[in-house]
Every structure is written in C-alpha cells, then in structure tokens.
Amino acid sequence: MADENNPNGKNGKVGLVDRVKEDIQAMKVDIPAKAKEQIEGLKDPTKTQVYTSIFRHKHDDTPRNRALGVLSNVFLHLHPAKINRDAVRYSYTWGMGGITFFLFIILTYTGVLLMFYYHPSKVQAFRDVLYLEHDVPFGKILRNMHRWAAHLMVIGVWLHMFRVFLTGSYKKPREFNWNIGVLLLVFTLLLSFTGYLLPDDQLGFWAVTVGTNMARATPLLGHEGPFGSMLGMTPYNDVRFGLLGGSIVDANALLRSYIWHCIGIPIVASILMIVHFWRVRKDGGISGPAPVMLEAEADKPRRGPKAAGE
C-alpha cells in the first residue's frame, strides 16, 4: 500500500540516500577548500569586496594613493591633494580655524547628548541640569565638556581672526571670506550667549537680563532708545519683546533661547562654515606663508602666476 502511494518505490528511496551520500562526500572537499580560500582572503582584507566597495583605491604607499586618499574621501577632499611645503607650518596658521571647527563638532556631539536630558521649560530646565549633574551616567563630564568647549571655541575664533589679520590674509582675493568669517564670529558669540540662559540659574538669568536690557535702548526699535517712544515703542512691542517673547526673561525667553541655540544658529553657522571652507579652497588655499614682497613691487602684479601658498 505504501508502494502504491509511492510510485518511485524502493528505488526512489535508495536514490535519495545515494544523493545525500554523494553530497556529503562533495561537501567534505568543497567546504574546507572554501574555508581555506576565506582564510587566505582574510590575510589581505583590502582585497575583499566590502573593503573595495568602501575605499575606492588601493592602500599601498604610492604618491598616487596618497593623493587619492584625500581626493576620494568626502570629508578629506576639503583639502587639496598637495600643498605648499611651508603651508603646513604650525607657526603660520596656528591651526586655529581647524581647532575652532573641531570644537564646533565636539559641541554638536555633546550638545545632542545633552538634549536627550533637557526640557526647555521653566518647570524642568533647572532640575534637568541637576539631574544631569548627579544622576545621569557621565552627565557631569558631558555638561562640563560642552561648557568648556564653548569657551574654548570663542577663544579659538578670536585667535583665528587675529592671525588672519596679522598675516594680511583678508587682502585680495580673500575679502569675501573675511566677511563670512566676521559673520561666523558673531554667530559663535550668539551661540554661546543663547546657551548661557539654558540652565535657568541665577548666572544665566542675570547675564541674559543685562544683555537683553540693552535691546530696550535700540534707537528707533527699543522703547527706551532714541526716538523709540516717538515711534510707538513700548515694553510690549519693541525688539526686546521680540527677542524674549515677553517683557521679562521668562518661559518664552527660555524656549526661544533653546530653539536659537539648538536649531537656528547651528544651522546658519554650519551653512556659513561650508561656504567659508569652500572659499578657502576657491581663493587659492590658505594665503601663505607667501614670499615677501618689496616696497618697490607694491603696485606691480605679483611675480609668478600663483605666488601664494596654495
């Protein structure tokens, strides 16, 4: 009966067993062979498909690969492949632009982590900071790093501007990039300032009160400023009211500070940084160290096609 239900009968069963046996035999050869191949392959990971899909060129130390290492990487290709031998001297740039940018990245990173624990409301803000300080794992060092990086960034921008000035790097053709820089300076200070209020403690509250009180006195647009009251400015409709979302530093001011600090200004500053870096490249790389010019050459065009340190 079983046979009737199984037209292949005994032969079919035997065929299956044989096939399995055959496969097992083959497997004993195939798999070790493949395993060997795999292990061989692992000895040089740069040949794997995963590797070659990520890195678009070989790794050997050749001039071509050094150049490609920079050019084929979206982050590194901000740099040219080669630069003037003197342009890498720390004494020239002081590295302050790069350090400022690095601090901005650290601030973004620590700032996002802080945002997980912070509510921009009068009820919660201060407690959240206490919570961060005492209960969140690594919360204290997180907050400290964010604060000190912010201070360092302000110092970094100042020193960067100072060296750009001292090396005359704002001169032709970099006038426009200097202007982008000035805007970055302003936004860096504003980032710091808007963040100052967020812990909602006495320090931040009074600093921001002192700071925004000046807005009262804005000519034309502040209620205590020259011609302000003549234009109908009151504490309830002038620029200060617009900044704070109220006539005193309170819940709305906290929320506005938070949004400017975490969303508005970082976006604008990031865009400006992109333009800034782009222009550094387009204006011929950093300005020097360039060959010195003599008084007599002042009104003549510069020697050589590209005298600067690009």
Next chain:
Amino acid sequence: MDWRQLWEICSAPDNVPIVGLIPLLAFYIYLAWKQAHANDQLIAQLEADPAMAKTHHRKTWPFKPGWQKEVHVWPFLLRIEFLAAIIITIILMVWSITLNAPLEEPANPNLTMNPAKAPWYFLGLQEMLVYFDPWIAGVVMPTMIIVGLMVIPYIDTNPLGSGYYTWKQRKFSIGTFLFGFIVLWVAMIIIGTFIRGPGWQWFWPGQTWDHNRLIYEVNRDLPDIFGITSNIAKAIFGALVVGGYYVLGGFLVYSLFRRYMGKDFKRMSLLQFSMTQFLLLTMVALPLKMGLRLLWHIKYVWITPWFNV
C-alpha cells in the same frame, strides 16, 4: 591684600577662560612678532640688494633649488590635524574632569545678582556702559564693530604684507587692529572681570568687594562747564562739539595720511578714505570719552531731548 577675594575671582569657573586667554594671547603675539621680525629683516636685506632680491626664494625658511615645492596633504597636513584634535580632546577632558561648570541657584527675578555680569566675552561692552548710554554701548558699538571688521578688506588698500607676518610694511593697520583688539576689547574684558565688583565699582585686584561701598561722585555735563543752561543751546553746543571732533579729527587724519602714508592715501578712493577716517575717529572717541569721564567727571557731551552722547 585680600587673597581670598582675588582667588575667588580668578577661580570662578567662568573666569578661567580669561585667565587662560591672557597667556595664550601673549604666546601668539610673541610667535607673530618673531616671524614678523625675521621677515622684516629679510625684506630690508633684499631691498638693499636688488641682485639678491631677483634670485632669493623670499622666505625666511631654508629652500634649495631641487627641493619639492609641495608636499602631500596625506600625511603631512593630516597628521598635524589629527594631533591637534587629540591634544584638544585631552585638554578638554582634563579640564572637564578637574573643573565643574558653574550652576548657581535657580533663576530668581526678585533676587538681583550683584554684580550682575554678562558672559565674559561681552564684558567689554558692559564696561562701556559706564561711559556711554546703553543705546551706544549696547547697540551702536556692536554694530560698528561688526561693520568696521567687515569693511577692513575694502579700506585697507596696502597690497604689502599679504600672506606673511610683517610689522614694517603694515604699521598703521596692525597698530590700529592691536589697539582695537587688545586695548579696547581684551583689556576692557579683563577690567570687567577682575576689577569690577558690586555696583560695578572699581576694586583693585586683592581689594575686598564691599557691598555697601558708595562712591560719591558728582558728574557734570560738558555744557555745564561752559555755563550753558537752555536746552536748545545745549543741543546745538553738543552737535557742534561732536561735529567739530569729526571735522577737525578728519582733517588731522588727512594730514597724517598725506605726510606719513602718502602711497596708501594715493591708492584710496574718496569713499575708502572717508570710511577710514570715520571708523578711526569713532574708535579713538572711546578712550577720549573715557578720559573725559575719569579725569574731569564729564558725563555727557551732547544733550538733546531724545538722546545723550
């Protein structure tokens, strides 16, 4: 000498950056000066020897024909950037482990902090409140600083000193910038941080902050000294003084430029030159007004019904 008071001010966590800024600035000024000095010497040498100027590579660093002019970014620049990132991270870590960010009592509008200070980087502007009304110190000055910085590349027509440190080729522009940055910005911040105590009064370093100290100071206005009493006369008088300052000062700037910076003057358009005059005079007006106040207790120069200067 109240050491505790001094220590309290210097070690306040938010003041530490300024304590750090001073040696940093000193170091970088030294670094810049060293290179400027070397370049100036090279320039003098080349100017004295035109034959040498034709062949010299024009940098203070050694260079020999046949040496590569360019180096690969990978690794020669990237390794520096990587190192800088590591060093900054370490500094930040150590700083964050050893020093806690400040957190005061919860914000309380009814409990005024005395002194209530702006964040340290704005203390220069707050210090200006002593000498100027808020609309000038808080609004006009920051605007002028930003605008002034932005026009620098367009009014500095001196083509020399682009891409290298020098002092001799850019005495005026570097001198002006140093004055604005170091004297009017950083020094005011230092005063605002270390000197100003309760009631924004002047306390020498090491002097105890006395919250009850009162200073009896009678301030006068400039028109009072000349016995001018009527409001209209005061307004006209002030306008004349301020206007006169800009006109006479403008003339002085012109005559100095013509005499000592003839080449730069020649290169400048009328707009560039008048912009320079205006910004320079406005900048110089700050220490002048401070001097009027500190030496002769003069509060306002120009009094009108709408604003005072």
